[in-house]
Amino acid sequence: MSNERDQDFVNTVTKPGRYNFGDGLFLDVKPLANAVGKYWVFAYNGTKAGEGPRERLGLGNAETMPLKVARRESLLLDQVLESGDSPKAHHDQMRRIGNGKIPTFAQAVEDYFDIGCRLHWRAKGSRAVMRGVKDNYLLEAQCQKLPLHAITYLHVADILEQRVHPYRDVIGKMTRKRLGHTPESLEGRLWDMKPEIGKRILVYINRMVTHYRARLKFKGDNPADRSEGSPLNEILGQPHKGQPHQDLRVDELPPLMAFLTQPQRDPNLLTSDQLATALGITTIAVRNARKRRGLIGHKEPGRMWANASYVYERAEAERVFGRPIPPVTLRADEDLYASIEQMIILTLVRSDMMCKLKWDEIKPRHEGSVQGVIIWDRHKTHRFGYTYGTIITPRIQSILDSARARLARLNLVSSPYVFPHGPTPHGVSNWYKQPTNPNTMERMLRRCLSQIDSISTKDATNHGMRTTFTTWACELNNYDTDMVMITIGHKLPGRSDADLTYLRNVKKLHKRYDMMSAWEDWCYSQCVLPRPQPQALPANVTKLRR
Numbered sequence: 209m210s211n212e213r214d215q216d217f218v219n220t221v222t223k224p225g226r227y228n229f230g231d232g233l234f235l236d237v238k239p240l241a242n243a244v245g246k247y248w249v250f251a252y253n254g255t256k257a258g259e260g261p262r263e264r265l266g267l268g269n270a271e272t273m274p275l276k277v278a279r280r281e282s283l284l285l286d287q288v289l290e291s292g293d294s295p296k297a298h299h300d301q302m303r304r305i306g307n308g309k310i311p312t313f314a315q316a317v318e319d320y321f322d323i324g325c326r327l328h329w330r331a332k333g334s335r336a337v338m339r340g341v342k343d344n345y346l347l348e349a350q351c352q353k354l355p356l357h358a359i360t361y362l363h364v365a366d367i368l369e370q371r372v373h374p375y376r377d378v379i380g381k382m383t384r385k386r387l388g389h390t391p392e393s394l395e396g397r398l399w400d401m402k403p404e405i406g407k408r409i410l411v412y413i414n415r416m417v418t419h420y421r422a423r424l425k426f427k428g429d430n431p432a433d434r435s436e437g438s439p440l441n442e443i444l445g446q447p448h449k450g451q452p453h454q455d456l457r458v459d460e461l462p463p464l465m466a467f468l469t470q471p472q473r474d475p476n477l478l479t480s481d482q483l484a485t486a487l488g489i490t491t492i493a494v495r496n497a498r499k500r501r502g503l504i505g506h507k508e509p510g511r512m513w514a515n516a517s518y519v520y521e522r523a524e525a526e527r528v529f530g531r532p533i534p535p536v537t538l539r540a541d542e543d544l545y546a547s548i549e550q551m552i553i554l555t556l557v558r559s560d561m562m563c564k565l566k567w568d569e570i571k572p573r574h575e576g577s578v579q580g581v582i583i584w585d586r587h588k589t590h591r592f593g594y595t596y597g598t599i600i601t602p603r604i605q606s607i608l609d610s611a612r613a614r615l616a617r618l619n620l621v622s623s624p625y626v627f628p629h630g631p632t633p634h635g636v637s638n639w640y641k642q643p644t645n646p647n648t649m650e651r652m653l654r655r656c657l658s659q660i661d662s663i664s665t666k667d668a669t670n671h672g673m674r675t676t677f678t679t680w681a682c683e684l685n686n687y688d689t690d691m692v693m694i695t696i697g698h699k700l701p702g703r704s705d706a707d708l709t710y711l712r713n714v715k716k717l718h719k720r721y722d723m724m725s726a727w728e729d730w731c732y733s734q735c736v737l738p739r740p741q742p743q744a745l746p747a748n749v750t751k752l753r754r
Contacts, residue, residue: 215275233282246270248278272323314352320416361431361440368399455672458680460663462734468546469735479517486533503528512542512652555598559646559670565626596697597711599720603728
């Protein structure tokens with residue numbers, strides 16, 4: 209128990225000083241820049257030639273050497289001193305031969321994990337990430353049984369060149385099958401497909417080799433060295449930074465908007481969720497009606513999600529349940545996703561910003577002007593000291609009005625977000641009143657594009673819509689380039705107050721309003737939708753006649 213208390217003291221002590229643990233063993237605690245350093249020292253009175261009355265030998269870092277190991281080393285040196293030999297000469301000899309124990313690559317990886325977590329990987333989540341690197345890549349390497357000193361840059365290159373899949377499948381299995389993609393066509397080098405993991409592998413091996421080299425258990429060049437001109441750098445090359453955000457062609461955007469605004473399917477066909485919501489029952493009751501009461505249905509895939517659902521004709525459902533069913537054309541989450549996607553296209557902001565849009569960011573009369581503006585507080589330009597705002601056009605205002613009506617209908621008024629998740633028919637949801645994940649919007653966009661025959665760009669992203677707008681505004685309509693760059697939130701060189709100018713100047717506001725109104729007219733050019741009309745004048749206002 210005493211050893212455990214002493215080890216706890218070593219782990220928690222922070223006051224600089226020297227602490228005696230007996231038999232010549234001392235703990236030196238020294239102040240560093242942002243922390244304290246703890247080192248084991250063996251002190252003795254030298255009797256050999258060249259030794260002074262107070263000799264000290266450094267045994268190692270207390271962060272990497274437990275107390276029981278340090279005591280074992282000090283007792284051994286104390287016995288050497290009593291036998292009349294020099295502890296310093298004995299210690300140097302043991303360091304030169306490396307104690308005769310050379311670990312294998314797997315043993316070195318496993319032993320260094322706790323050391324690295326104490327020294328380097330202290331941030332939140334770092335330990336879990338490095339454990340995944342250790343278990344999934346380093347301990348599964350082909351060189352795991354080789355001695356540590358036999359590891360070369362070729363073994364490290366084999367680890368980083370293994371074939372792996374990308375992080376996530378944003379397209380979905382059904383879409384890949386429809387497009388003719390095979391699992392092998394998605395594979396690539398680990399160094400290219402997962403560059404962050406590749407860099408962590410190099411950091412792990414580099415620090416591990418440095419640790420064992422200091423203990424004379426590794427000689428030669430560091431196999432994880434990727435400096436300029438090194439063999440490993442010549443083999444791997446620069447890490448793959450990912451493909452640029454694919455953008456739609458300008459003529460492909462109106463079909464997408466028409467697809468988003470049309471009903472999911474025939475209004476006479478209802479899914480199990482829609483039928484349960486309309487009748488106020490559970491989906492289990494709908495399933496029992498299908499199995500026991502003769503409700504006829506067939507499976508049909510969804511429009512904005514990958515799961516297939518049973519659909520039923522309205523007349524068939526009314527015959528089985530014996531009561532009229534109110535019209536329902538969209539699932540609650542489909543209506544939500546379609547609204548977010550339209551807002552992303554109309555406002556040209558990033559998906560994360562739109563998913564987390566809050567009501568307090570909407571300014572109906574910004575700076576006393578007639579145009580409403582959305583001020584994005586979480587945009588990256590905020591840290592540079594200037595504001596990023598989006599003009600509210602009639603289409604955007606109609607979507608915001610529909611969103612507010614949805615919050616009142618689903619009792620979500622207490623949520624600060626404009627597009628929060630609503631209640632589910634299956635009970636409690638972890639996403640209730642929480643914003644949508646941006647990755648969900650990416651997957652939804654891919655599924656929509658895969659179903660539109662007139663669109664050939666099946667791998668477009670939401671971020672690529674900004675490039676589509678730039679092409680439409682600058683190359684096809686000759687709008688001011690500075691105004692276009694400000695609209696998508698880019699910083700103009702040497703003009704830190706440019707966005708404030710375009711948000712405060714009445715003429716600039718009108719120009720941006722006209723440009724964004726023309727943009728939304730182009731987006732909805734293939735949609736059969738009534739254009740929002742201006743509000744009627746109050747009864748006490750008389751029109752002027754010429």
